[in-house]
Amino acid sequence: MRAVVFERYGEPAQVRDVPDPRPADHGAVVRVEATGLCRSDWHGWQGHDPDITLPHVPGHELAGVVESVGPRVRDWRPGDRVTVPFVCACGTCASCAAGDHQICERQTQPGFTHWGSFAQYVALDHADVNLVAVPQGMSFATAASLGCRFATAFRAVVQQGRAGAGEWVAVHGCGGVGLSAVMIAAASGARVVAVDVSPRALALAREFGAAECVDATGTPDTAAAIRDLTGGGAHVSLDALGSPATCAASVGSLRRRGRHVQVGLLPSPDGTTPVPMARAIALELELLGSHGMAAHTYPPMLELVEAGTLRPDLLVTSTITLAAAPDALAAMGTAPGSGVTVIEPWG
Numbered sequence: 001m002r003a004v005v006f007e008r009y010g011e012p013a014q015v016r017d018v019p020d021p022r023p024a025d026h027g028a029v030v031r032v033e034a035t036g037l038c039r040s041d042w043h044g045w046q047g048h049d050p051d052i053t054l055p056h057v058p059g060h061e062l063a064g065v066v067e068s069v070g071p072r073v074r075d076w077r078p079g080d081r082v083t084v085p086f087v088c089a090c091g092t093c094a095s096c097a098a099g100d101h102q103i104c105e106r107q108t109q110p111g112f113t114h115w116g117s118f119a120q121y122v123a124l125d126h127a128d129v130n131l132v133a134v135p136q137g138m139s140f141a142t143a144a145s146l147g148c149r150f151a152t153a154f155r156a157v158v159q160q161g162r163a164g165a166g167e168w169v170a171v172h173g174c175g176g177v178g179l180s181a182v183m184i185a186a187a188s189g190a191r192v193v194a195v196d197v198s199p200r201a202l203a204l205a206r207e208f209g210a211a212e213c214v215d216a217t218g219t220p221d222t223a224a225a226i227r228d229l230t231g232g233g234a235h236v237s238l239d240a241l242g243s244p245a246t247c248a249a250s251v252g253s254l255r256r257r258g259r260h261v262q263v264g265l266l267p268s269p270d271g272t273t274p275v276p277m278a279r280a281i282a283l284e285l286e287l288l289g290s291h292g293m294a295a296h297t298y299p300p301m302l303e304l305v306e307a308g309t310l311r312p313d314l315l316v317t318s319t320i321t322l323a324a325a326p327d328a329l330a331a332m333g334t335a336p337g338s339g340v341t342v343i344e345p346w347g
């Protein structure tokens with residue numbers, strides 16, 4: 001099969017022929033019809049993820065058709081249209097038993113713990129636990145966008161952030177996950193303040209339901225600007241980019257007893273990021289993480305998509321071939337772009 005491969009961190013990836021994957025006993029191999037390009041792929045390519053070994057094939061937001069299954073798979077067969085959360089759970093550890101598959105103790109992640117979906121085929125573990133049927137009317141490109149950023153944003157806003165109707169939700173960073181969060185929070189009846197440095201990203205945020213936009217380029221203190229706009233601070237604030245500055249701005253933009261949700265990854269040389277804990281104490285803030293979403297919690301989100309209340313299809317702003325993927329991966333570092341780029345490996 002054709003795949004995007006990198007041999008060294010940070011050096012250009014190449015498209016070349018590699019052996020087709022085979023399914024594990026409990027796993028499936030999926031023919032990839034669409035796969036999203038996410039900033040986490042860029043972090044992996046930069047060497048920020050200790051799970052990755054070289055050479056490596058990135059890619060973790062995917063949808064496609066089951067090509068083959070292992071002998072212990074009961075629920076899926078070749079030809080099924082599927083997607084998958086980027087955290088593939090074991091289904092049997094204590095976290096999985098509690099329903100928290102997104103933090104499985106024995107999780108695997110395509111594109112991180114093993115070769116991913118910037119390829120014509122990808123192997124996925126524990127198919128009966130992790131595969132999600134893609135509704136007939138939904139395109140593969142739309143379904144692929146659900147796998148990481150849209151589902152992560154849904155969990156961050158709805159399940160972790162518990163954003164309620166009429167509440168203010170601040171979203172720091174309007175790339176793919178941030179714009180997803182804007183759309184989901186607005187659909188929940190919340191009033192959204194979107195923050196970004198890109199006028200194009202802010203225009204999309206307004207299109208997707210943001211009530212207020214803050215251009216961080218011309219605003220030295222975005223947290224203060226949000227406190228002003230919201231009459232004292234947001235009820236829920238998401239760092240959807242992942243940087244010490246946006247993390248601090250998110251915590252700083254909350255009102256008393258507000259909820260900060262860290263969504264963007266925060267790599268740093270010593271593995272820690274400063275967080276304004278004095279403010280967390282004085283205002284009794286909640287500081288929450290969000291890590292994907294369990295496959296078994298997809299149905300309510302899929303119903304909202306099928307009803308047209310949520311429109312992940314609008315987030316897909318460009319579609320490229322496998323040949324264009326290495327350059328697009330490299331560009332994620334400096335210009336994450338607005339919206340979601342989807343790769344079609346057979347295009």
Ligand SMILES: [Zn+2]
Nearest residue numbers: 090093096104
């Ligand atoms: Zn587990």
Ligand SMILES: [Zn+2]
Nearest residue numbers: 038040148149
């Ligand atoms: Zn991702």
